[in-house]
Amino acid sequence: MSDTLLKVRDLKIGATVYPPGEKPRDIEIVHGVSFDLERGKVLGLIGESGAGKSTIGLATMAYGRGGVRITGGEVWVNGRDILKSSLKDVRKLRGGEVTYVSQSAAASFNPAKKIMDQVVEAAVEQKKFTRKEAEARARDLFAKLGLPDPDNIGDRYPHQVSGGQLQRCMTALALCPEPDLVVFDEPTTALDVTTQIDVLMAIKEAIRDTGVAALYITHDLAVVAQVSDDIMVLRMGNMVEYGTTDQIINNPQEEYTQALVSVRSIEHEEKEPTPNPLLSVDGITARYKGLNFDVLNNVTVDLHPGQTLAVVGESGSGKSTLARVITGLLPPRDGEITFAGRKLSRDLSGRSREDLRELQMIYQMADVAMNPRQTVGTIIGRPLEFYFGLRGSEKRKRIIELLDEIELGESFIDRYPAELSGGQKQRVCIARALAAKPKMIICDEVTSALDPLVADGILKLLLDLQKIEDVAYLFITHDLATVKAISDSIAVMYQGRVVRYGSKSQVLSPPFDDYTDLLLSSVPEMHLGWLEEVVAHRKMESAGH
Amino acid sequence: MHPIIKLVSQRLALGILLLFGASALIFGLTEALPGDAAQAVLGQSATPEALANLREEMGLNRPALTRYFEWLTGIVQGDMGTSLTNKLDIAESVGNRLGNTLFLAFWAALISVPLAIFLGLVAVRYRNRWPDKLISAVTLTTISIPEFLIGYVLVYFIAVKLGWFSPLAMINDSMSLGQKLSAIALPVVVLTMVVLAHMMRMTRAAILNVMQSAYVETAELKGLNNFKIIWRHAFPNAIAPIVNVVMLNLAYLVVGVVVVEVVFIYPGMGQYLVDHVTKRDVPVVLACGVIFAAIYIGLNMVADIVSILANPRLRHPK
Known part of the structure; x- marks a missing residue:
């Protein structure tokens, strides 16, 4: 008798797609995947978006999201094929034998119910424990997961705890019914790096202490390397490579896996500052209407022509607010902005067309930054008309030039945004910004929503364009790897203040201030045991203080 | 504070x-x-x-x-x-009439609100299947027919042909509760049919909207059955829009019953108002x-x- 808990054989999953203007049709999104998972082991499922990893994870609960259907194969849990079970039996499995931790705990908790009610619900419903036992167990788990005030936190509502805490509550929810298998679906992706590390460690310890088996789904190889025993690499619904974590990280066989492992290998030589900065942000203090505190506090930074200033910080640090102030969307309370030698009006309405043209912006969500009813040609052509009065064949010629610059080409001119991939959409947004011939582009988390390999392509493109067009970037990001890849100077922001500012080499070399140290050491590294090293190091440091 | x-x-x-x-x-x-x-x-x-x-x-x-x-x-x-026409104290006459109108509205609401919400929940549970379609078709039909027509049709069949209830909804203080309820049965049915569709449709739409959310998926992955998911997780988050449309309809039951009161000659506010409008x-x-x-x-x-x-x-x- 083997110890196999989960046996997946030739799993095929299909979905119905609704392409615009065409008849709905069925497609296959997972093409026959097989794997085994022993009791108490952790298997990492890794791949980019569209790889089918979440779909496979949910299939172990015989569940398909939206129009997704399991079309073939076998999924054996505890010795029975759940795809052949009745709905009643499947409901016993869900929340009892197999539980699920989603990417966004904030969305996955019911806002109208107390945390405790939701954490114990499955355990009580599946008659694994009485309500009383389940609550005691939940409090134990809260404590184990490092939540503050574990005895009472369950009485709160989801909006009353932080994102990182809620993600741990979700883990407690999944572990409470004492399942055999937990499916973790990108459980730390939505968190800040400094929060991620604690949640990751809490999850890892909880898995170890309870002896539960887990499927750990993520796009981040460095994260999965910390928690899993084996890794399966997926791409477009196919298995690419399947091996031990050690083998996948240190000795990847397939080209695609090698690319994933070596992602973020862009080298960028830091440029010297020029005597005259293009943009000077001087002592900016700003707050939103209705708030009684400043979101930005005396922020002073410079950006030099043709260079990149990376503004890095976690959510709530004020980095996007800084972009809003520079673009004039949020007039500051104090301080001034000098751009290309002239003082910029605090307010958008006071800015000239030239000011607007020279200062462009690219956003995180390329989807919503484009009108879905306009073609790529119309989208890129609009600034050409607006700023330069181009019409007809002249305009078309320039659009094609821009499409070539972003490596898409003329064939894209009549396509609609819905027909583009995420990376292509972001490229179109870049072309639209470039069409205005700006001196500076504000890039607000432009690669955050993209898969690592695609993001790399965008970063390379931005660097190449900088060389050709001599455009400066104010690059807002929470991702330190991106910062290292493209910046010339860096401003680290924390709670509305710049805590560290200087050239890339200065900012990234010791001695560090506490916050920068915490931030830098929190970025997952692609080697085994990194998580334990960092946590041990932090414990020692706090003991030493 | x-x-x-x-x-x-x-x-x-x-x-x-x-x-x-x-x-x-x-x-x-x-x-x-x-x-x-x-x-x-x-x-x-x-x-x-x-x-x-x-x-x-x-x-x-x-x-x-x-x-x-x-x-x-x-x-x-x-x-x-005081009234110009009969020199009576208005507050006194209105008090009596208002009581009657509220009595009618209360029983209509007591039946229609739970029924509408229940039908809405059933429609969500069997979305796009025959129970959903049947409920939508019936309630939309009843709301589309003018209430006086429903009223007269009911009077003709149920009161005149079958003789189950009185065609006139006359009530007075000397009647027992049972007699009063029997008297207002037909107007209550008509009012229920008029207000049902709005509330049912809004319940259905509000809950379906919530059913798209991630926490409903979480509930599904806890192995809950559909009625528990709808009742425990979707309904509490759909209360606000449902209450709004329920209240609009309750207001209609009091304020908009003029036609129904006239059809059934019910001594309520609507009749009273219509009488005195004609007398200026x-x-x-x-x-x-x-x-x-x-x-x-x-x-x-x-x-x-x-x-x-x-x-x-x-x-x-x-």
Whole structure:
């Protein structure tokens, strides 16, 4: 008798797609995947978006999201094929034998119910424990997961705890019914790096202490390397490579896996500052209407022509607010902005067309930054008309030039945004910004929503364009790897203040201030045991203080 | 101060303000109508002298603003004036009539609101299958047919042909509750059919909207069955829109029953109003107008307050 808990054989999953203007049709999104998972082991499922990893994870609960259907194969849990079970039996499995931790705990908790009610619900419903036992167990788990005030936190509502805490509550929810298998679906992706590390460690310890088996789904190889025993690499619904974590990280066989492992290998030589900065942000203090505190506090930074200033910080640090102030969307309370030698009006309405043209912006969500009813040609052509009065064949010629610059080409001119991939959409947004011939582009988390390999392509493109067009970037990001890849100077922001500012080499070399140290050491590294090293190091440091 | 208290008191203050606005509007509009109470009493053939005398006697020569505030003060104190036509105290007559209307509205609401919500839940549970389609078709049909027609059809078949209930919904104080209920059975059915569709459709739409959310998926992955998912996880988050449409319909049950009361000759506010409009009995029309406005504003205020209370972020601030 083997110890196999989960046996997946030739799993095929299909979905119905609704392409615009065409008849709905069925497609296959997972093409026959097989794997085994022993009791108490952790298997990492890794791949980019569209790889089918979440779909496979949910299939172990015989569940398909939206129009997704399991079309073939076998999924054996505890010795029975759940795809052949009745709905009643499947409901016993869900929340009892197999539980699920989603990417966004904030969305996955019911806002109208107390945390405790939701954490114990499955355990009580599946008659694994009485309500009383389940609550005691939940409090134990809260404590184990490092939540503050574990005895009472369950009485709160989801909006009353932080994102990182809620993600741990979700883990407690999944572990409470004492399942055999937990499916973790990108459980730390939505968190800040400094929060991620604690949640990751809490999850890892909880898995170890309870002896539960887990499927750990993520796009981040460095994260999965910390928690899993084996890794399966997926791409477009196919298995690419399947091996031990050690083998996948240190000795990847397939080209695609090698690319994933070596992602973020862009080298960028830091440029010297020029005597005259293009943009000077001087002592900016700003707050939103209705708030009684400043979101930005005396922020002073410079950006030099043709260079990149990376503004890095976690959510709530004020980095996007800084972009809003520079673009004039949020007039500051104090301080001034000098751009290309002239003082910029605090307010958008006071800015000239030239000011607007020279200062462009690219956003995180390329989807919503484009009108879905306009073609790529119309989208890129609009600034050409607006700023330069181009019409007809002249305009078309320039659009094609821009499409070539972003490596898409003329064939894209009549396509609609819905027909583009995420990376292509972001490229179109870049072309639209470039069409205005700006001196500076504000890039607000432009690669955050993209898969690592695609993001790399965008970063390379931005660097190449900088060389050709001599455009400066104010690059807002929470991702330190991106910062290292493209910046010339860096401003680290924390709670509305710049805590560290200087050239890339200065900012990234010791001695560090506490916050920068915490931030830098929190970025997952692609080697085994990194998580334990960092946590041990932090414990020692706090003991030493 | 707790934000809930602040928001609720804001709503209350706003409701009172709105009521004053409505009273001014009603008074102003009746003022703007051609002719006045004196004209109405004396009729078309009255001599100018007689009109002038009566106006003097009724105090109609004083400025409108003075009369408005007099009238308003009276209403606040519960004095609605006397009817022109039968010289009875309006507050007394209205009190009786309003009681009857509320009695009818209460039983109609008691049946229609739970039924609408239940049907909405069933429609969600069997979405796009035959129970959903049947419920939608039937309720939309009943809302599309004018209520007087439904009323007469029911009177013809159930009262006249089958003789189950009386065609006239006459009630008085000497009747027992059972007799009263039997008397109002038909109007209650008609009213239920009229208000059901709105509430059912809104319940269905609000819950379906919530069913798309990630926490419903979480509930599904806990192995809950569909009714538990809808009842425990979807419904509590869909209360606000449902309460709003329920309150609108409750207001309709009180304010909009005119036609149904006339069809069944029910001694309620609607009948009373219609009678006195035809007789141009301005004080009665004014009193009815203000009462209707108060009920409308009051119920919508309740809806607002329930929506505020249903929001956990407001109920339990950080």
